Amino acid sequence: MKRELNAYRQVEDLGPATLEVYIETRRGLLLAADKLTRRMRELEPIRTVEEMDLILQLDRDRKLIVEMISDCSYVIEWLETGRRPGNRRGIERRAAYQREIPTDPARLPAVAYRDADPEEPPEADSEIKHLRLMAALRGLTDRERECFSLAHGQGCSYSEIAGLLHLSKSSVGTYVVRAQRKIAANVGSVVVLVG
Structure with a gap:
């Protein structure tokens, strides 16, 4: 089970911070979150305490990946639009x-x-x-x-x-x-x- 948990925790060098890299990273994170969700469904009929611990750990990892997806989406929107996401007033609309x-x-x-x-x-x-x-x-x-x-x-x-x-x-x-x-x-x- 420890080996299974470590398989999901990989550290990679993502390269330069460009729009294409962020889009590719988000795509990879979405696939990883999907794999974790599927693995959790496979373990659904919980029989032992170890399986419960594994599901809880997988859930924590999935939540972390979802946060990373959100961060990547935020940066992608900023890079695509040229302005900070969520701003109510852009520079073209001044006071x-x-x-x-x-x-x-x-x-x-x-x-x-x-x-x-x-x-x-x-x-x-x-x-x-x-x-x-x-x-x-x-x-x-x-x-x-x-x-x-x-x-x-x-x-x-x-x-x-x-x-x-x-x-x-x-x-x-x-x-x-x-x-x-x-x-x-x-x-x-x-x-x-x-x-």
């Missing part, structure tokens, strides 16, 4: 703070504005426009700022923005139009700088 796209306001197109004092030098005029644009951007909601920056600062199409922010194209259009209206209204108003 809101991870989707932020920093944009330099200087790259935004200039808004038509002709309410400046004609006696001011052009450098001061552009500095005032820049400050007013910055203030106008601060007056937007996060979504409006994201959509406006991507549409006008990065030159993305509405469908590209919709894909990036997981919105519909019509929602992106709505956010961009709202942002344009708010910026047009805020750039024309007086900027009060505090601090």
Whole structure:
């Protein structure tokens, strides 16, 4: 009986850890678990204490092999999909703070504005426009700022923005139009700088 138990406990070098090796290992483990199950069924009408011990040992070995099969299946799924099994959110679906796209306001197109004092030098005029644009951007909601920056600062199409922010194209259009209206209204108003 000891010889029979040792026949099931073999240690093998499985080679490199590749998907094919894991699949082949799982296949071998499934066959080993099947052999143990069949052997346990052959010993079913238990007559002696030694047979009972053998069946209990075979059952423990089968449970260990089933755990190994589960581990191999886990690794196979990870290697096939490229992501950890059981994760609820993959890397392609990020949280809101991870989707932020920093944009330099200087790259935004200039808004038509002709309410400046004609006696001011052009450098001061552009500095005032820049400050007013910055203030106008601060007056937007996060979504409006994201959509406006991507549409006008990065030159993305509405469908590209919709894909990036997981919105519909019509929602992106709505956010961009709202942002344009708010910026047009805020750039024309007086900027009060505090601090």
